[in-house]
Every structure is written in structure tokens, then in C-alpha cells.
Amino acid sequence: AQTVTQSQPEMSVQEAETVTLSCTYDTSENNYYLFWYKQPPSRQMILVIRQEAYKQQNATENRFSVNFQKAAKSFSLKISDSQLGDTAMYFCAFMKPGQGAQKLVFGQGTRLTINP
Amino acid sequence: DTGVSQNPRHKITKRGQNVTFRCDPISEHNRLYWYRQTLGQGPEFLTYFQNEAQLEKSRLLSDRFSAERPKGSFSTLEIQRTEQGDSAMYLCASSYYRDRNYGYTFGSGTRLTVV
Numbered sequence: 218a219q220t221v222t223q224s225q226p227e228m229s230v231q232e233a234e235t236v237t238l239s240c241t242y243d244t245s246e247n248n249y250y251l252f253w254y255k256q257p258p259s260r261q262m263i264l265v266i267r268q269e270a271y272k273q274q275n276a277t278e279n280r281f282s283v284n285f286q287k288a289a290k291s292f293s294l295k296i297s298d299s300q301l302g303d304t305a306m307y308f309c310a311f312m313k314p315g316q317g318a319q320k321l322v323f324g325q326g327t328r329l330t331i332n333p
Numbered sequence: 334d335t336g337v338s339q340n341p342r343h344k345i346t347k348r349g350q351n352v353t354f355r356c357d358p359i360s361e362h363n364r365l366y367w368y369r370q371t372l373g374q375g376p377e378f379l380t381y382f383q384n385e386a387q388l389e390k391s392r393l394l395s396d397r398f399s400a401e402r403p404k405g406s407f408s409t410l411e412i413q414r415t416e417q418g419d420s421a422m423y424l425c426a427s428s429y430y431r432d433r434n435y436g437y438t439f440g441s442g443t444r445l446t447v448v
Binding site (some may be wrong): 221226242250258259260261262263264267308310312314317318319320322323324325326 | 336338364366368373374375376377378381388389424428435436437439440441442
């Protein structure tokens with residue numbers, strides 16, 4: 218079974234700073250997807266960024282980028298020029314694609330606070 | 334289409350009562366998922382539908398839990414004889430089987446409190 222671990226329960230930075238959230242995972246699969254999801258307070262979970270395991274290039278989405286280290290099974294999220302609206306719970310998640318349920322396995326989450 | 338809709342947003346019930354939650358997915362999405370999220374934890378998979386067929390259930394889904402998706406549209410999750418340990422946020426998500434990006438759309442969840 219796959220497991221996802223986020224070792225930072227909480228983080229806090231000043232607006233405009235750069236912050237990196239850590240995630241490690243364990244799997245014996247070779248083909249999989251990794252995701253970062255954002256869950257603002259009392260609001261729905263939204264996708265921030267995804268990475269396909271067979272792609273060596275790290276995914277980027279505007280101010281969000283990942284550092285994907287497949288051999289180390291590490292998948293960190295970097296938020297540049299952080300904004301107050303980035304305040305949220307962030308979840309790292311693993312998915313094995315294929316014909317089955319394609320369910321997400323989530324980490325415990327990191328509560329990120331951006332201070333003005 | 335306004336996304337995935339879940340009702341009610343909040344439910345407080347007494348221990349031993351039955352509760353039912355509803356999820357309306359995005360209309361063209363044929364895959365529907367239920368997850369449970371307890372305080373301070375990440376969501377955990379409960380069950381999955383493709384169209385009207387329930388194809389996978391987690392061991393977390395005890396026999397007090399039942400989910401349906403009649404006609405492959407909305408879904409309901411019922412919990413019978415609720416226990417305090419059932420208190421959690423219940424999340425619904427939907428996706429389209431041909432989406433090779435495997436993108437989920439989540440609803441805002443139903444927060445259940447069992448007193």
C-alpha cells in the first residue's frame with residue numbers, strides 16, 4: 218500500500234517570501250501521479266499542481282513549482298512570492314492511474330499561514 | 334454547471350440516529366468518490382462509483398455505511414446508528430474517465446458532528 222508523509226504540521230512566512238512544503242511517499246509502483254491540493258478555511262479543496270512520475274521535468278504553475286526526486290521518493294512544493302490568499306491547508310497526494318478507482322492517498326497536511 | 338455540490342453543509346445529530354448526505358457531481362463526470370476527513374488529517378478514501386456502479390469500497394466503510402448513485406447522477410451516503418467516531422468532514426469528488434490528467438473536482442463537504 219502507498220503512504221504519503223508530510224512532516225511539517227504547520228508553517229508560517231511573511232507575505233512575498235518563498236516557502237517550501239515537504240512531502241515524502243512510499244510506493245513500489247513505477248507509474249504514478251503526485252499532486253498538491255490546497256484547502257482554504259471552510260472552502261473546497263482545489264488542485265494546485267500535478268506531476269507525472271515518468272516525467273523528469275519538474276512541474277510549474279505560475280508561482281507554484283515542485284521538486285520531484287523519484288529515487289528519493291520526495292515531492293516538495295515551492296511557493297514563490299507568497300500571497301495572503303495562499304493561507305490554507307496543503308495536502309500532498311499520490312495516485313496510481315489505471316483501470317481501477319484512481320483514488321487519492323493523502324498526507325496529513327501542512328497548515329500554511331502567510332502573514333502580512 | 335456550478336461544480337460539485339454537497340448538502341447539507343453541516344449536520345449535528347445525536348448518537349444512534351441515521352443521517353444521509355447528498356452529492357451532486359459535475360454533470361458530465363461519470364466517476365464519483367466519497368472521502369472522509371477527520372480533524373487535522375488528510376482525506377481518506379471511502380468508496381468509488383463509475384456511473385451507477387459502486388466499484389470499490391474501503392475497509393473504513395463499515396456495514397453501517399451505505400452509498401448509492403442511482404442512474405449515475407447524484408449520490409447519497411447514509412450512516413446508520415451514528416457513533417461519535419463518525420464525526421468528520423465527508424467530501425465528495427467527481428472526475429471524467431477520459432481526463433488523462435486525473436483531475437478531481439471536490440465539493441465543499443458535509444461536516445458531521447455526532448453528540
